[in-house]
Amino acid sequence: MIGRLNHIAIAVPDLAAASAKYRDLLGAKVGAPQALPGHGVTAVFVDTGNTKVELLEPLGELSPIAAFLIKNPSGGMHHICFEVADLAEAAAKLVEGGARILGDGTPRIGAHGLPVLFLHPKDFDGTLIELEQLQSP
């Protein structure tokens, strides 16, 4: 079911500082900040060639990563995202197998404009897993 690792998301307290570290210290290919108010984050994409690191800073009062940064003030790995060919089918199989989908269980549109859902971290070894519908060819 799961395909490529689309990205690993890292919540950071200071996006400009984190971007500079990835660009200047690690010599990575770092994009420009993208404000995603509908998702409550500003994101910087680090292109590793085979996948992406997404550096995320809270945006607005209801950011989904605000609580994480209160608990982890230095930042930390927040979630990993796998691509799936058919998100509805994947969701049905996961629920049938006893996994919990966060929220109301319905996919929403993610940061890349594609349907996504999140699985309960308690069902996957403390790891928040995002599943993203594979882009149509």
Next chain:
Amino acid sequence: MIGRLNHIAIAVPDLAAASAKYRDLLGAKVGAPQALPGHGVTAVFVDTGNTKVELLEPLGELSPIAAFLIKNPSGGMHHICFEVADLAEAAAKLVEGGARILGDGTPRIGAHGLPVLFLHPKDFDGTLIELEQLQSP
């Protein structure tokens, strides 16, 4: 400097259960457990096509992930690993830029038989970063 994301490592309390979830629930390509006594872990590699997820369970009394699992009993994302073409050069540039290398600063042989080093998570937004020497062609 950094190249491909070689893997993301997830520390898990029960490797057999975690492997079964990735294989049966997520439908992933999951390898057989590999005991790596020199690294204090048993590892299962999940092949996502473009990169790997490494599920790690402590092995032996001095496992480097034992303390992490005491703090995070359900498990969690432990580190990410990037490939670099020249580890010694990368290390020199990082130290020059103010980043701290864990241990004595000398690369050691990692789980894939290649030289690796780890960067201090406090220098990279709470994220433990491993750098692995790219395999010679």
